[in-house]
Amino acid sequence: MKTIEDMKRETELPVLMTDEQGFIVYVNEPFRQVFGWKNEEIIGQTLAAVIPNSFHDSHNLGFSRFVMTGNPTILSHPLQLKAVKKDGSEIDAEHFILAEENQGQWVFAATLRPLNQ
Incomplete structure (x- = not known):
């Protein structure tokens, strides 16, 4: 696993x-290349920066529900979702999201494999 x-x-x-508040704390080089962000532009932003506007409410609801209950609904299996690049364009990507509790705080990580690129 x-x-x-x-x-x-x-x-x-x-x-x-x-x-666990949804602030971006790390991105790797492939993320910077595909999505067009520099570390200083994306680190500290909320996850909303890479989520299409039409999904902000459902993301916030699901994220909050998980942090409150610890019950996952979308973790540890591939999901085909859209993601937003720095220039505002959207791409289809396969997301694989994990969550781990570390010293009483949740940390989330995801791979975002671009589709049809």
Whole structure:
């Protein structure tokens, strides 16, 4: 089974990590190349920066529900979703999202494999 540490070592697929408030704390080089962000532009932004506007409410609801209950509904299996690049364009990507509790705080990581690129 993949872990968040495994994802941090990923060199082929874009990887994004957030804290339990949804602030981006890490992206890898493939993420920067595909999505067009520099570290200083994306680190500290909320996850909403890479989620299409039409999905913000459902994402916030699901994210909050998980942090409150610890019951996953979308973790640890591939999901085909859209993601937003720095230039505002949207791409289809296969997301694989993990969550791990670390010292009483949740950490989230995802690979975002672009589809049809």
